[in-house]
Amino acid sequence: MRGNVLHDWDWGPLVLGLLGCLFSCGCESARFYAQAVHGQVGLLRDREPIVALLEQGDSETQRHETLKLVQEVKGFAEQAMSLAAGGSYETYVHLDRDYVVWNVAVCDEFELRPRSWWYPVVGRLEHRGYFRERSARRYAAQQERRGRDVAVGGVVAYSTLGWFRDPVLSTFLGLSDIELVELVLHELAHTRLFISGDTELNEAFAVSVAESGVMHWLEARGEARRLLDYRRGLANRKTFMALVEELRQTLERTYDEGERSGASLESRRRDKQACIDSFREQFDRRCREVDGLERYRPWVDASMNNATISVLDTYYRWVPQFRALLARSESYSAFYESVRQMKRLSRSERRTALSGQSIEE
Numbered sequence: 001m002r003g004n005v006l007h008d009w010d011w012g013p014l015v016l017g018l019l020g021c022l023f024s025c026g027c028e029s030a031r032f033y034a035q036a037v038h039g040q041v042g043l044l045r046d047r048e049p050i051v052a053l054l055e056q057g058d059s060e061t062q063r064h065e066t067l068k069l070v071q072e073v074k075g076f077a078e079q080a081m082s083l084a085a086g087g088s089y090e091t092y093v094h095l096d097r098d099y100v101v102w103n104v105a106v107c108d109e110f111e112l113r114p115r116s117w118w119y120p121v122v123g124r125l126e127h128r129g130y131f132r133e134r135s136a137r138r139y140a141a142q143q144e145r146r147g148r149d150v151a152v153g154g155v156v157a158y159s160t161l162g163w164f165r166d167p168v169l170s171t172f173l174g175l176s177d178i179e180l181v182e183l184v185l186h187e188l189a190h191t192r193l194f195i196s197g198d199t200e201l202n203e204a205f206a207v208s209v210a211e212s213g214v215m216h217w218l219e220a221r222g223e224a225r226r227l228l229d230y231r232r233g234l235a236n237r238k239t240f241m242a243l244v245e246e247l248r249q250t251l252e253r254t255y256d257e258g259e260r261s262g263a264s265l266e267s268r269r270r271d272k273q274a275c276i277d278s279f280r281e282q283f284d285r286r287c288r289e290v291d292g293l294e295r296y297r298p299w300v301d302a303s304m305n306n307a308t309i310s311v312l313d314t315y316y317r318w319v320p321q322f323r324a325l326l327a328r329s330e331s332y333s334a335f336y337e338s339v340r341q342m343k344r345l346s347r348s349e350r351r352t353a354l355s356g357q358s359i360e361e
Helices: 027-045 050-056 062-081 133-145 170-174 177-192 199-220 224-261 265-289 293-301 306-316 319-328 332-344 347-355
Strands: 091-093 101-107 117-119 123-125 128-130 149-155
Touching (some): 050 062, 050 091, 062 170, 062 199, 101 306, 128 133, 133 149, 149 306, 177 199, 199 224, 199 306, 199 332, 199 347, 224 306, 265 293
Antiparallel strands (some): 101 149
16 A cells, blocks of 8 residues: 555456447447556557566666565465466566556445446446546546545556456556565455455455465564564554444444435535544544554545545455454465355355354454
């Protein structure tokens, strides 16, 4: 995570079949699909073999160190975590921007469930991805004019789930080594298992795999101090997400009460803002009590709204349940198989199954 940016809202596979959609959809959708195809094709076109770059490059450069570390993580993922890159991360693409994609999440003004869009291959996703920031901002502004809450986030990586051989991007270079390990493992987890149309569980699954992998990575290297720091960071996120969950529940009650009572639009907006203001006050108090919680300040000080909450929920709400399931599994392979079995269930049945996991943290 950089500031208030998550490294991956996965949507890459949607480029498959998009060309056909260009001829069967409206003008706005056609423009969206066209930029997605153009952006993905550009990544495929500009790839350079990493082996050649490592042979010719200066070993002291940041790019060289990043490429070497990615290769090490790939080996670790395969040997220790039953994750295979499948030909990904063997090439490199330089981009002239900080992010590869900007994603937009949208919620109605008094609704916490995000809007979703249907895409070929991956089914319904709860965000739209743009290769140009101005296009993402333009779409977000359109939604805001319709009275909806929006969240826009830059993305340093995404997975095409094995449909293409994903390259290492220059956007990786600004990450710390732990962030880079976490990112690569997260993307490989998506390649290992993906449930079509269930963004929440896909992301929480990948987060839980990546976090476990980072801890094993640090343990294997005997880096006890950094492992302790990493665990403290996870504890801080748990504290932050508890506040977000409290806000979500409070807003749900407030929205329901406002609708039932027939309150005016102005009154409902005041009540909504009061809930968010109270959340910010609680966060300020907790920051004075918990060292390291300030890292979440960008999320709180930015436009905290329904869409922002939905993004945080998408990544982290189900992580404790996946973590509990992983802890009780005999191996990573057994864990993956347990999650794979959930693909046969309905969306609600998957959540019921996960809710039965006993959480021990």
